[in-house]
Amino acid sequence: MTQPDPSLDLTDQDLAPDDETALTDDGCAATRNLVFVAAERLFALHGFQKVSVRDITAEAKVNLASINYHFGSKDALLLDIFTRRTAELNRARAKMLHEANAAHAGKPPVRAVLHALIAPPVRWMDPKGERLISVQFLIRARSEGTDQMRDILRTDVSHLRRFSDALLVVCPQLTPEEVYWRLHFSLGLVHNNRFAEFDRLNTLSGGLTREDQVDVLIQRMVDFAEAGFLRA
Amino acid sequence: MTQPDPSLDLTDQDLAPDDETALTDDGCAATRNLVFVAAERLFALHGFQKVSVRDITAEAKVNLASINYHFGSKDALLLDIFTRRTAELNRARAKMLHEANAAHAGKPPVRAVLHALIAPPVRWMDPKGERLISVQFLIRARSEGTDQMRDILRTDVSHLRRFSDALLVVCPQLTPEEVYWRLHFSLGLVHNNRFAEFDRLNTLSGGLTREDQVDVLIQRMVDFAEAGFLRA
DNA sequence: CAGGGTTTCGAACAGTTGTTCGTCTAAAGA
DNA sequence: TCTTTAGACGAACAACTGTTCGAAACCCTG
Numbered sequence: 001m002t003q004p005d006p007s008l009d010l011t012d013q014d015l016a017p018d019d020e021t022a023l024t025d026d027g028c029a030a031t032r033n034l035v036f037v038a039a040e041r042l043f044a045l046h047g048f049q050k051v052s053v054r055d056i057t058a059e060a061k062v063n064l065a066s067i068n069y070h071f072g073s074k075d076a077l078l079l080d081i082f083t084r085r086t087a088e089l090n091r092a093r094a095k096m097l098h099e100a101n102a103a104h105a106g107k108p109p110v111r112a113v114l115h116a117l118i119a120p121p122v123r124w125m126d127p128k129g130e131r132l133i134s135v136q137f138l139i140r141a142r143s144e145g146t147d148q149m150r151d152i153l154r155t156d157v158s159h160l161r162r163f164s165d166a167l168l169v170v171c172p173q174l175t176p177e178e179v180y181w182r183l184h185f186s187l188g189l190v191h192n193n194r195f196a197e198f199d200r201l202n203t204l205s206g207g208l209t210r211e212d213q214v215d216v217l218i219q220r221m222v223d224f225a226e227a228g229f230l231r232a
Numbered sequence: 233m234t235q236p237d238p239s240l241d242l243t244d245q246d247l248a249p250d251d252e253t254a255l256t257d258d259g260c261a262a263t264r265n266l267v268f269v270a271a272e273r274l275f276a277l278h279g280f281q282k283v284s285v286r287d288i289t290a291e292a293k294v295n296l297a298s299i300n301y302h303f304g305s306k307d308a309l310l311l312d313i314f315t316r317r318t319a320e321l322n323r324a325r326a327k328m329l330h331e332a333n334a335a336h337a338g339k340p341p342v343r344a345v346l347h348a349l350i351a352p353p354v355r356w357m358d359p360k361g362e363r364l365i366s367v368q369f370l371i372r373a374r375s376e377g378t379d380q381m382r383d384i385l386r387t388d389v390s391h392l393r394r395f396s397d398a399l400l401v402v403c404p405q406l407t408p409e410e411v412y413w414r415l416h417f418s419l420g421l422v423h424n425n426r427f428a429e430f431d432r433l434n435t436l437s438g439g440l441t442r443e444d445q446v447d448v449l450i451q452r453m454v455d456f457a458e459a460g461f462l463r464a
Numbered sequence: 465c466a467g468g469g470t471t472t473c474g475a476a477c478a479g480t481t482g483t484t485c486g487t488c489t490a491a492a493g494a
Numbered sequence: 495t496c497t498t499t500a501g502a503c504g505a506a507c508a509a510c511t512g513t514t515c516g517a518a519a520c521c522c523t524g
Contacts, residue, residue: 029501063504067482074483178452184424192419192423223460228457306511
């Protein structure tokens with residue numbers, strides 16, 4: 001629990017591009033990556049408990065013992081996927097917040113801060129992109145996760161503190177308690193976008209058929225969150 | 233989709249008080265209720281898949297075969313808890329919406345509609361009340377639920393249509409699409425209140441120690457949602 | 465008391481779970 | 495060429511899963 005927290009200080013590593021190369025790892029051990037992507041996909045689609053190691057190895061077309069050989073255990077594999085995707089998401093958010101700060105001399109508008117919070121995960125939700133299952137995995141981890149994941153999410157609090165600190169600066173009229181709650185509510189907009197909700201929204205609003213659907217969705221969310229934040 | 237929807241028309245059954253007597257059922261079969269409450273509690277705490285029938289029967293201090301005898305199967309028990317709690321929540325929301333309509337001659341302020349949507353589930357979150365595990369169960373069902381539950385939640389769309397219809401009336405300046413999205417966002421405020429989130433909020437905001445914590449929380453949520461809705 | 469219907473109980477079922485073991489292959493190093 | 499070693503493979507393990515069955519115990523009505 002006293003491990004160094006790489007997400008606390010905003011260093012250059014946070015601003016480094018996402019290491020897509022991590023998927024190919026160190027070059028060898030291709031089956032490890034096959035297991036990784038197959039597990040992430042099945043976990044995101046059907047849940048952690050419902051997916052067995054046999055399901056994963058069958059989907060990845062590798063041997064049954066591969067998971068325990070490359071990751072140690074099923075839970076370790078789960079945690080590996082979770083930590084990598086969480087780090088990627090935190091990095092993307094931190095980068096946008098950093099850019100917003102840099103562009104406005106440390107006093108960005110509330111909208112820019114909320115955009116840095118909301119845009120990265122919602123951009124991942126683009127059905128055309130490769131990240132959709134990753135964000136679905138993360139959303140699922142938020143409710144089905146193990147105790148270890150919950151600890152990591154608690155470390156994530158330190159990551160969120162960047163945003164609460166930024167909002168406290170640009171919203172001096174609000175008490176810290178108010179800022180924390182409204183930040184919590186804003187996160188609710190994002191985390192609530194699970195499968196069933198998307199289906200329901202498709203039913204109600206006639207489907208997300210626009211070309212720029214994701215950008216429009218981000219716009220709507222930021223609009224909503226900004227209004228809640230700027231409330232007197 | 234063309235099935236008769238009993239939740240669309242607001243009849244007297246919706247306004248009937250919650251049948252707490254349902255917990256005692258028909259008087260006999262006390263073990264059935266023991267199983268019911270033990271299962272709801274364990275499911276809410278640890279998830280659906282992680283809890284076995286042996287865990288439940290051990291917690292309820294009844295025989296292992298009791299679940300299959302009284303409910304048919306583990307999934308049927310799960311569905312029984314889900315349908316009952318969902319019906320109770322829908323009834324409470326419908327009642328508040330009905331009262332808001334009656335008090336304002338069919339043109340209640342946006343705030344009243346949102347209050348009818350948000351207050352019932354959040355009131356259940358009162359740690360002092362008996363309903364806390366029920367709402368935790370329902371929140372968990374929203375992500376871990378089976379296909380049957382998802383179907384029921386789709387019927388729930390019809391229930392939510394009451395609120396979207398009401399909001400369309402009192403927000404004529406908004407397009408239906410806008411109303412649906414903002415209603416979706418408002419629901420996100422509620423559904424995001426799971427365990428880990430509460431813990432995080434407790435850490436950030438110094439804990440929910442106020443006497444009227446739940447009412448204050450409802451106030452904050454309605455404030456936030458109202459601001460998002462009234463946005464130009 | 466004797467009756468039948470209801471509920472409880474213990475035991476066992478067949479299936480699935482995550483994990484481990486020994487063996488085999490094949491490529492790299494000496 | 496021989497040795498080493500990381501990885502793939504099939505088989506099996508013990509533990510746990512939900513469910514079923516028949517007998518025992520119960521309770522209320524005759």
